Amino acid sequence: MSENQDFHNRSGMLAFIGSMVFVTLFFIYMVTIDKGVDLAENIEVPLSDDAPAYNLAAEPEPWVSNPEIILAGAKVYRQACALCHGANGDLVGSSVPTARNLVEGAWTQGGGLINHFKVLQNGIPGTQMASFSAQLTANERWAVIHFIETITNNKSQDNPEDVAEFAKAAK
Numbered sequence: 050m051s052e053n054q055d056f057h058n059r060s061g062m063l064a065f066i067g068s069m070v071f072v073t074l075f076f077i078y079m080v081t082i083d084k085g086v087d088l089a090e091n092i093e094v095p096l097s098d099d100a101p102a103y104n105l106a107a108e109p110e111p112w113v114s115n116p117e118i119i120l121a122g123a124k125v126y127r128q129a130c131a132l133c134h135g136a137n138g139d140l141v142g143s144s145v146p147t148a149r150n151l152v153e154g155a156w157t158q159g160g161g162l163i164n165h166f167k168v169l170q171n172g173i174p175g176t177q178m179a180s181f182s183a184q185l186t187a188n189e190r191w192a193v194i195h196f197i198e199t200i201t202n203n204k205s206q207d208n209p210e211d212v213a214e215f216a217k218a219a220k
């Protein structure tokens with residue numbers, strides 16, 4: 050009986066050692082000899098070069114959000130706002146920690162797209178938040194506002210019709 054069991058254990062051990070040797074050799078083969086398929090090897094043209102560029106300046110209704118204007122807004126944000134508000138809008142890495150945390154969105158000038166546009170138009174007098182009406186076009190300001198909508202927890206409650214009406218008169 051016990052002899053029988055020893056026999057089984059021995060062959061089990063041999064099978065185990067054998068499979069470990071196989072796995073190890075196969076691993077060495079994969080890492081050193083056949084590195085497999087390079088997923089990028091057949092891509093000749095970078096996809097982004099093929100896609101038509103979004104023309105923010107020609108956007109006829111910049112007060113309406115869409116994925117492309119949000120991307121354009123993210124770019125404006127990196128260039129004009131990230132220094133003070135932080136790369137992600139939460140003041141992390143900011144050089145002006147008195148700037149507002151845009152993610153938290155504890156707005157002092159009123160929430161919503163229209164009030165944000167007014168802040169960018171006029172600045173907040175007496176603070177380091179300057180007017181951007183000279184530095185950014187109206188379309189760039191709408192774009193960055195749409196981007197902020199995507200990162201803030203305190204989102205706009207503005208009625209789209211009111212925003213459109215305000216936007217047509219705003220410069």
Ligand code: HEC
Pocket residue numbers: 125126129130131132133134145147148149155156157158159160165168169173176177178179181193194
């Ligand atoms: C020189 C630093 C600086 C830059 C650059 C800057 N901000 Fe500000 N921003 C501030 C400060 C400081 C405040 C808070 C002012 C205060 O004390 O109320 C503020 C406040 C705000 C607010 C809050 C308004 C509210 O209702 O509370 C918004 C929105 C805002 N900034 C958006 C932007 C956007 C968008 C940009 C880029 C186009 C930008 N800021 C660039 C410093 C800056």
